[in-house]
Amino acid sequence: MYATKYKKVLACAGIAAMLTASVLQGCGGGSKPAAGEDSGSTTAAASKDSESSAKADASDKASDVKMKEFSTADGSVTISLEEDWSSEDLGVDFWLGVQSRDGNEAVLVMQFPKGGTIMPITGMEDAKMLVNESYGIQDSAEAEVPSIPGMTNVEASTCTLESDGETMEAYLIYGETDYAFYALMYVAEKVGDDEISSMKASCATFVESPIEMEDNTTVEITDTVRWFNASYAVLTAVNGWDYNRFAGLPANDSTAALEQQSLEEWWDVTDRASADETLEWILTEGHRTGFADDGKYLAEEGLGDVAAEERQAWLLENFDVTEEEAQAYADTFAMYEEFGENAIAGWDYCRAMNLLSFYYLAGYYTETEALDKSLEIAQIMQPLFTSWDDLVASYMRGYEYWAEESSEERQAIYEDLKSRDDNPYAVDYNMTLEKTW
Numbered sequence: 001m002y003a004t005k006y007k008k009v010l011a012c013a014g015i016a017a018m019l020t021a022s023v024l025q026g027c028g029g030g031s032k033p034a035a036g037e038d039s040g041s042t043t044a045a046a047s048k049d050s051e052s053s054a055k056a057d058a059s060d061k062a063s064d065v066k067m068k069e070f071s072t073a074d075g076s077v078t079i080s081l082e083e084d085w086s087s088e089d090l091g092v093d094f095w096l097g098v099q100s101r102d103g104n105e106a107v108l109v110m111q112f113p114k115g116g117t118i119m120p121i122t123g124m125e126d127a128k129m130l131v132n133e134s135y136g137i138q139d140s141a142e143a144e145v146p147s148i149p150g151m152t153n154v155e156a157s158t159c160t161l162e163s164d165g166e167t168m169e170a171y172l173i174y175g176e177t178d179y180a181f182y183a184l185m186y187v188a189e190k191v192g193d194d195e196i197s198s199m200k201a202s203c204a205t206f207v208e209s210p211i212e213m214e215d216n217t218t219v220e221i222t223d224t225v226r227w228f229n230a231s232y233a234v235l236t237a238v239n240g241w242d243y244n245r246f247a248g249l250p251a252n253d254s255t256a257a258l259e260q261q262s263l264e265e266w267w268d269v270t271d272r273a274s275a276d277e278t279l280e281w282i283l284t285e286g287h288r289t290g291f292a293d294d295g296k297y298l299a300e301e302g303l304g305d306v307a308a309e310e311r312q313a314w315l316l317e318n319f320d321v322t323e324e325e326a327q328a329y330a331d332t333f334a335m336y337e338e339f340g341e342n343a344i345a346g347w348d349y350c351r352a353m354n355l356l357s358f359y360y361l362a363g364y365y366t367e368t369e370a371l372d373k374s375l376e377i378a379q380i381m382q383p384l385f386t387s388w389d390d391l392v393a394s395y396m397r398g399y400e401y402w403a404e405e406s407s408e409e410r411q412a413i414y415e416d417l418k419s420r421d422d423n424p425y426a427v428d429y430n431m432t433l434e435k436t437w
Contacts, residue, residue: 065198067205072096076179077109080205094180094211105188105195107202112181113211122240124153124174127181131172135185136162143171144196146203151175151182158191171196173203179210215250219367222436226427228374230388231381232354233424234395237413243424247357251367259362267355275364279355283377286348288341291401294329295336303333328404335397342384346391347398349381371437378433388425 067080074093081098085107088097096109110131112121121127131137140159148154154175161170169191173184186199219225225246229236233243241248249255263269269278298304306314311333315326335343353374360370385391392414396407418425 067202069205070096070098072109072111074211076209076211077111078205078207078209079107079109079202081107081202105186107199108183108185108187110183110185112183114178114180121181122237124176124181126240127183128174131183131185135170137170137172138162140172144200146173146200148173148175148184148203148206150177150208151206152177158196161187171199173199177208179208213250214252217246217251217367219246219371219437221246223427223431224375224378224433224436225371226424227429227431227433228353228357228371228378230424230427231350231378231391232357233417234392234410234414235350235354237417238410243417244422246367246371247361249361251361255361256363259358263358263362263364269359269362269364272364275355275359275362279352279359279373282348282352282355286345286351287398287402288344288348291332291336291344291398292341294332295341298329298333299336303330304337308334324404332401335401339394339397342394344394344398344401345384346381346394347396347402349377349384350391350395352377353381368437372435375433375435382430382433385429388429391429 066083068083069078069080070085070087071078072094076094077096079096082100084101085098086101088099090097090108094111094113097106098108099106110127112127121130138160140157143156143158145154145156152175154173156171156173159170159172160167168187168189170188171186171191173182175182175184184199184203186195188195221229221244229243229246229248236243236248239248260270263275267278269275301318303311303314308330311330312323312326315321315329316323319326319329321329356365356370356374356377359365360367365373381391385394396411396414399407399410417423
């Protein structure tokens with residue numbers, strides 16, 4: 001039996017995936033072996049001629065160890081490790097977890113594709129943050145950098161990590177290719193020079209075989225479709241998706257399966273009927289109804305007669321609420337006073353537009369159905385606001401009401417998007433919206 005704590009290190013990769021809401025397995029062809037499949041014994045010194053310079057870093061000891069290739073389930077990555085090691089299913093087709101026979105060592109290869117995934121990883125810093133939060137990385141110190149074929153911006157460190165109360169040591173490597181960002185991790189009770197040399201030898205056998213994504217989306221990206229995309233571009237950017245394509249991701253079976261899972265988790269949407277029901281709710285009620293009810297009730301109770309700086313204390317004195325809840329109600333009432341009962345309407349309408357893109361990716365709506373309904377909603381919401389700034393300000397107020405936290409981070413994303421060369425908000429807010437598909 002493998003040591004329990006190392007199995008839990010491997011399981012942490014699944015936790016990391018959950019932190020991102022959902023993940024997208026690679027799709028398409030690929031004739032690489034399945035995860036853990038033996039594709040023939042080899043040695044660390046027996047790779048292609050083009051990799052010889054990388055292998056020069058491997059130790060003599062490592063070069064004598066019998067190795068075999070291990071592959072991600074989607075075949076996009078292979079790496080050679082000792083032949084008596086075995087793979088673990090991490091639940092992510094483009095991640096690889098392998099463990100030594102005695103359970104005292106583990107290697108993880110975490111791939112974050114740069115396009116066409118549900119993972120919200122838009123840069124190396126995002127990948128580092130995800131790994132750090134998932135594994136409790138501490139005590140990092142610079143270490144020897146391995147040579148990895150095809151990978152650039154490689155950096156390495158030794159560190160400690162936490163798993164189920166256990167502290168272990170690790171050799172952690174980051175790098176990127178044109179296709180993906182990567183985190184590779186060797187974990188053991190102790191990591192010394194020999195272990196680092198062995199992992200460097202394995203890194204020299206790294207082979208990437210990018211997966212070509214199937215995409216069933218056919219709509220031309222006209223200005224009307226750009227307008228749709230812009231209405232929820234902030235969330236698209238938060239997710240690390242492509243706001244220059246309808247729905248943000250390639251439409252295929254893999255995307256559909258994981259979007260169905262996400263819709264069930266976040267919206268209780270499981271089929272076309274529940275999709276229609278949820279969309280109807282957000283269009284006829286949404287969070288703006290509860291916001292308006294809260295504002296009216298607080299006004300009737302006399303909160304408007306209380307000075308702004310005294311409202312939290314007044315609410316604490318007159319209602320059974322916590323300090324945080326009192327401040328949230330005070331903030332809600334301030335929005336209600338300044339902007340009226342429709343202060344957060346943009347939040348509901350932008351999310352309705354976003355839901356339609358999710359429904360399309362999940363396969364609950366056809367492309368044409370999603371586009372037709374998007375046009376219908378866009379023509380309703382457009383006259384309610386004067387500009388993108390006006391709409392997004394309403395969206396941000398709704399986010400603060402719903403999340404009970406500042407929208408500062410999302411506002412910064414909005415400002416950043418407007419400064420980009422491919423600014424999604426360059427399309428005229430007041431354009432004539434028309435069917436172009």
